[in-house]
Amino acid sequence: MRQVLVLGLDGAGKSSVLHYISSEAPKDRTAPTQGFNSVQVCAEGFQIDLLELGGSQNLRFYWNQYLRHSHVLVFVVDSADGPRLPTARQELHCLLAEDLQLPLIILANKQDKSGALSVVELHQELALDTLNSQREFFLLPTSATQAALATATSIRHVKSLLLELLARL
Ligand SMILES: Nc1nc2c(ncn2[C@@H]2O[C@H](COP(=O)(O)OP(=O)(O)O)[C@@H](O)[C@H]2O)c(=O)[nH]1
Numbered sequence: 001m002r003q004v005l006v007l008g009l010d011g012a013g014k015s016s017v018l019h020y021i022s023s024e025a026p027k028d029r030t031a032p033t034q035g036f037n038s039v040q041v042c043a044e045g046f047q048i049d050l051l052e053l054g055g056s057q058n059l060r061f062y063w064n065q066y067l068r069h070s071h072v073l074v075f076v077v078d079s080a081d082g083p084r085l086p087t088a089r090q091e092l093h094c095l096l097a098e099d100l101q102l103p104l105i106i107l108a109n110k111q112d113k114s115g116a117l118s119v120v121e122l123h124q125e126l127a128l129d130t131l132n133s134q135r136e137f138f139l140l141p142t143s144a145t146q147a148a149l150a151t152a153t154s155i156r157h158v159k160s161l162l163l164e165l166l167a168r169l
């Protein structure tokens with residue numbers, strides 16, 4: 001079993017990403033995640049367990065514990081929420097200070113929204129040039145919507161990348 005930890009500010013799209021990784025059916029409205037949300041995906045001979053922790057602020061205490069059991073870290077950002085980008089940057093860098101090794105996938109989510117920052121802009125806003133050069137890291141533009149499944153910002157790309165990274169283990 002491979003574990004993927006999915007973090008990011010509330011409302012960034014974590015639950016939606018999990019949903020479209022496990023199913024291409026339209027997603028119902030879901031309440032904000034309280035505590036945990038997890039989905040399992042079986043693929044290419046192994047099981048992937050994706051775990052979302054809700055409300056990263058008060059659950060930060062648990063990060064360490066979950067990081068230790070994870071193989072990949074996914075950090076979801078709402079690319080259209082400019083005012084909260086500094087908070088997202090802070091959370092991300094705090095998190096990365098806890099773990100220096102895990103492969104990191106940052107999702108520049110909500111690319112379908114007008115005013116969404118591009119991956120180039122987010123690279124700068126999130127200060128990704130300061131990341132530890134040893135860490136394997138990917139920045140993907142995504143839209144966690146059904147309409148985007150067949151487009152360049154599809155969640156399918158996230159799933160393929162995860163499979164590729166996890167198959168090496
Ligand atoms: N337009 C658009 N809305 C999104 C996208 N991803 C998530 N949402 C919406 O943003 C809201 C919060 O999403 P959710 O997955 O619950 O975020 P979480 O709190 O990080 O789990 C919901 O209304 C989602 O439908 C996206 O890529 N594009």
Ligand SMILES: [Mg+2]
Nearest residue numbers: 014015032033
């Ligand atoms: Mg959620």
